[in-house]
Amino acid sequence: MIDLIKKTLLTGVGLAVMTKDKVEELGRDLADQAKLGESEGREFVDNLMKQSENARGEFETRVNALVKKAVDGLNLAPKDELTKLQARVAELEAELKRHDESATHAG
Structure with a gap:
């Protein structure tokens, strides 16, 4: 159960940089550890995929803002x-x- 909690916490941090395949794999692993049924497991993986897409979008927005700020600071x-x-x-x-x-x- 501790592993499940650790992975869940790390998932929030790493979802933005994980590939789709890795997110699906992590979701299946977590669903297996939590002993979810097939439909619950599929729903969990789908939810995790949506969270990954959202995290990736937020990550990209933040990176773009930081890069723009850095470039603006260079006065180019x-x-x-x-x-x-x-x-x-x-x-x-x-x-x-x-x-x-x-x-x-x-x-």
């Missing part, structure tokens, strides 16, 4: 700004080249 230029700057540099280079060519031909 967003990709669209970088693209605009690259286009502006190319435009200025072309303008400078035209200016140099006209100065060369005029002199």
